[in-house]
Amino acid sequence: MIAPLTKRKKKDGTVYERPEHIERLLRDLQGLPRDQLFERSLIRDRSNPLHVPSECLVHFLRASRCDNSEAWFERLYKTLLDRVSRAIPGSDRPGNTTSLTRARIREKAIDRFIELVSQDRKSPGDHMDFFEVRFDLGIKRLRLDAQEQAWRDENRSVGLDDVDTAMENDSGTVVVDRLAEDFSSDPLFRRKLYAAIGTLPPEQSRTMHLLLQGWLTHSSDPEIMTIAKALNCSDRSVRNYKERALKTLTALFNQGDDQ
Incomplete structure (x- = not known):
């Protein structure tokens, strides 16, 4: 049996x-x-x-x-x-x-x-x-x-230059300029940002973690590992995850301006 x-x-x-x-x-x-x-x-x-x-x-x-x-x-x-x-x-x-x-x-x-x-x-x-x-x-x-x-392990040691580049990678907007600037200058802010990313839905959190490591959302080179390949989804899905995550993070930290 x-x-x-x-x-x-x-x-x-x-x-x-x-x-x-x-x-x-x-x-x-x-x-x-x-x-x-x-x-x-x-x-x-x-x-x-x-x-x-x-x-x-x-x-x-x-x-x-x-x-x-x-x-x-x-x-x-x-x-x-x-x-x-x-x-x-x-x-x-x-x-x-x-x-x-x-x-x-x-x-x-x-x-x-x-x-x-x-x-x-x-x-x-x-x-x-x-x-x-x-x-x-x-x-x-x-x-x-x-x-x-x-x-999470990578984020503990990621370099500031890498972060600035990652925040600008593929975004096409200036919505993350302040996040990148504060990230580079304020260690406490970096910890808060990592904590905030951890509260995002899984796909958005994973997308942001990879962006912070400098991964590309897409590439014409089939040999290059991209975020879309890592998450087993389409390039469009990755863009949507990123945009939603950035909107949430921007709104969250804007709300904290006066605190």
Whole structure:
């Protein structure tokens, strides 16, 4: 019998359920010899009828704690970690700032996944349930969380010249002139601005963090990593995020003029 999940959704409190096709496949796969299941887990082509979805692989990895077989766990773990590594973009141009940031994001996301697996193995709970429901989305969330952390780390050491340039990049307006001027001259203002950016909706916050690092919103060069590519959205969406964020920040700090 395949044990049900226990994690509850924040929205309505209902328990997460695996997709029906995953449940059916788990029932079929659990009767296979381990060597056969492992061989099928190595198939990368998702269109192959013998391909084992990552949701299933996560389930068997978690279930292995009941088998008292470290060897079986290690085989599944290495295969799953390989899938996680391939799902998170790496550094394509070693040495430049963008690639270094992407490398840090990748490292943080993979480290977090390893931490979750370790935590689940030592103290079974619902930490990994979502990965049995929507593995790809779970990995995407880890990557976005890692981006947020990497951007916060970068912001602590970003240079003032970089900030001035980033504030002017692609804006086409003077709405941020005062923000950039105050940012450069007032350390307290910089802290307040970072705090304010942190209160923005996620897409706007991420856009502003990347702008402050000097990332471009778009580029005709397909090899250049842009904000649109990092956020997996269109150039137009990035422009909208930026404009809304700047309006909010400008209004916020204008309100504080007399305080």
